Amino acid sequence: xxxxxxxxxxxxxxxxxxxxxxxxxxxxxxxxxxxxxxxxxxxxxxxxxxxxxxxxxxxxxxxxxxxxxxxxxxxxxxxxxxxxxxxxxxx
Numbered sequence: 001x002x003x004x005x006x007x008x009x010x011x012x013x014x015x016x017x018x019x020x021x022x023x024x025x026x027x028x029x030x031x032x033x034x035x036x037x038x039x040x041x042x043x044x045x046x047x048x049x050x051x052x053x054x055x056x057x058x059x060x061x062x063x064x065x066x067x068x069x070x071x072x073x074x075x076x077x078x079x080x081x082x083x084x085x086x087x088x089x090x091x
Contacts, residue, residue, distance in 0.1 A: 011028070027041045
C-alpha cells in the first residue's frame with residue numbers, strides 16, 4: 001500500500017480523484033501548511049473477503065464449513081503452570 005500526501009486546497013479541488021486512489025488501496029495523507037493533520041485510508045477487508053482471497057490465491061484450503069468446537073483432552077488439576085511443567089521436561 002502506498003501513501004500520497006495532499007494539501008487541503010488540492011484535496012477539495014480533486015476529491016473524486018483522491019477517493020479513487022483510496023479505492024485502489026492507497027492512503028492519502030492530508031496536510032495543512034505542510035504538516036500532516038489526517039489521513040484517508042481504504043476500508044479493511046471483511047473476514048469473508050480475506051478468506052476468499054486466500055482461497056483463490058491457493059494459500060488456504062477451506063471447504064467453507066465452520067469448525068466445530070472441541071473439548072480439551074485433559075485438565076491441569078495440579079498447582080503448577082503447564083509452562084513450568086514443559087520447561088522442566090525440556091531440561
